[in-house]
Each structure stands twice: as structure tokens, then as C-alpha cells.
Amino acid sequence: MGFDLEKSGGGKNRGSDQNFSIWVEKKVQSLPLDLHEEVEDYIDFLIKKRMKPAKKRVGLTWKGALRDDNKKISSVDLQHQSLAWWGH
16 A cells, blocks of 8 residues: 555565564554554454364273173174264
């Protein structure tokens, strides 16, 4: 808008993180005030998009659940039942 992207350090050849920060700040300042919150929301979105979700450990709370069952169920039977539950 009011300044040259290449001369201000923006773009792929920005030179340093400080130059890029200055470039972004000038860009944001050139926007109407009502768009500043939208810019902040977009930055937050980009940060969340790049974050890797925490890996969850698989719990073994089910371990031994069929021990006292009178029926003898094989692992293959369990696999077939689970596929049926999931609609496969």
C-alpha cells in the first residue's frame, strides 16, 4: 500500500526476523482498526494449525475385563465384533 515490500524487508528475502516483524507491524498499522482483531485471530489460527497435537497414551483400563466371563472369546471373535460395531 504505502511502502515497498522488497525495500521494507518483507517477502521471501526479508533478511532477518526483525525486518519481517517491522514489515508485518507496518502492514497491520496500515489496516483499519476494526481489522486488527481479525489479524490477531488469523495469527492465532496459524499458530494452532502448526502445533502438533499431544500424543495420547492408550489406556489399558479394559485389560482383564473378560477374565471372569464364562464365555471363552478368542481375539479373532473380538476383532470381528469390533468391526461389526464400526459398521465394516
